[in-house]
Each structure stands twice: as structure tokens, then as C-alpha cells.
Amino acid sequence: MKKRYLRLVRRTFRTLRHRRLRHRKWWQALTRPLFARGLWMPCRDTVANGLAVGLFFAMIPFIPQALCAAIISMRVRGNIPSAVAACFVSNIFTNAPIFYAQIKLGTWLINTVGLPVPQLFLKAETILPGVGQVGLCSFTIGFIASGILLALLSYPVVHLFSAIMPHHLPVIKRKPAAPRATPSAQTGEP
Numbered sequence: 001m002k003k004r005y006l007r008l009v010r011r012t013f014r015t016l017r018h019r020r021l022r023h024r025k026w027w028q029a030l031t032r033p034l035f036a037r038g039l040w041m042p043c044r045d046t047v048a049n050g051l052a053v054g055l056f057f058a059m060i061p062f063i064p065q066a067l068c069a070a071i072i073s074m075r076v077r078g079n080i081p082s083a084v085a086a087c088f089v090s091n092i093f094t095n096a097p098i099f100y101a102q103i104k105l106g107t108w109l110i111n112t113v114g115l116p117v118p119q120l121f122l123k124a125e126t127i128l129p130g131v132g133q134v135g136l137c138s139f140t141i142g143f144i145a146s147g148i149l150l151a152l153l154s155y156p157v158v159h160l161f162s163a164i165m166p167h168h169l170p171v172i173k174r175k176p177a178a179p180r181a182t183p184s185a186q187t188g189e190p
Contacts, residue, residue, distance in 0.1 A: 008081065009040050039080050043172035048158040049078030052151040054086025059098070059147035103134050106142025115141065
């Protein structure tokens with residue numbers, strides 16, 4: 001499994017550093033942060049961050065989920081392959097049950113908690129057979145809430161997996177930053 005993962009990382013690096021793209025300034029600015037090794041080597045904390053970002057974006061129904069998850073994962077110092085892989089939780093086969101669960105969760109949150117709903121969202125409602133009354137508001141609240149719940153759930157799952165199988169997902173401690181010298185220490189003043 002580790003060999004396949006490393007092969008995937010090498011292939012991705014080669015693709016991102018393609019000779020036709022590497023001389024372009026906009027491509028260099030976009031991909032330079034992607035080449036940090038800490039974002040590609042799996043450890044407990046980076047995988048937890050990447051998985052949380054990926055699962056949140058997997059619940060949002062729009063096309064470039066993996067691209068957005070990779071960019072946000074890069075910003076929060078998460079593992080990029082785990083963020084992109086988590087986006088494939090929602091696919092052609094799982095979208096219908098996920099959307100149904102999001103609608104039910106949104107409706108339950110609106111009715112139980114009593115969330116205020118803007119009038120604009122109330123106008124976009126329809127009745128679906130087998131589901132009931134469906135509105136844009138219940139769907140929107142449902143996918144945001146399910147994304148947050150799955151993102152929060154990913155941290156204990158990854159930490160439990162790391163505790164059970166530490167050789168597959170090690171804990172890599174960061175090196176402490178070197179203390180910075182103050183200006184008075186550099187000049188020799190007390």
C-alpha cells in the first residue's frame with residue numbers, strides 16, 4: 001500500500017512539473033505551495049486536516065470539489081491526497097442517498113431548532129414523491145450541517161486509527177522553531 005501511495009505521489013509531481021507548464025509564471029505561483037513535502041507525507045495530524053477538508057467539500061454539491069479541497073487543504077497544512085480522495089465519497093452512486101439525508105437533516109434542523117429562514121429560500125420549494133416537501137433552504141442547511149458533522153467526525157476517527165495502527169499513520173512531531181534574537185541581544189545592549 002505504501003508503494004502504491006508513493007507511486008501516486010511521484011506521478012502527481014511529474015504531472016504538475018510537466019515541461020510545457022513549468023515555465024509559466026501563473027502555474028509556478030499556483031503549484032509552488034503544493035510541493036511542500038509535509039503536505040504529501042501522511043502523518044496523523046495532516047491526514048486528519050486533509051480528511052476533514054475533503055469530507056466537508058464532498059457534501060457540497062458542486063463540480064470542482066476536489067480542486068477546492070486541495071487548495072483549502074494546502075492552506076490549512078493538511079494532507080492533499082487524503083483531501084482529494086475524501087471528495088470521492090460523493091459520486092454518481094452515492095449522491096441520491098446523500099442528498100436525501102441532507103434534505104431530511106436540514107428539515108429536521110429547521111423544525112427542531114427553529115432556524116430563521118430567509119424569504120428568498122421559502123419561495124424555492126417543491127414536492128418530491130417519496131421525500132415530501134423539499135426547499136432550497138432545507139437542502140442548503142442540510143449540506144452545510146452534514147459537511148461540518150463529517151469534518152468534525154474525521155478527527156477522532158483518524159486519531160483512533162493512528163493509535164491502533166501507528167506504523168500506518170505515524171505521529172510526526174514538528175521541530176520547535178529556533179528562538180529569534182531580539183534587536184537588543186544583537187547589539188549587545190542589556
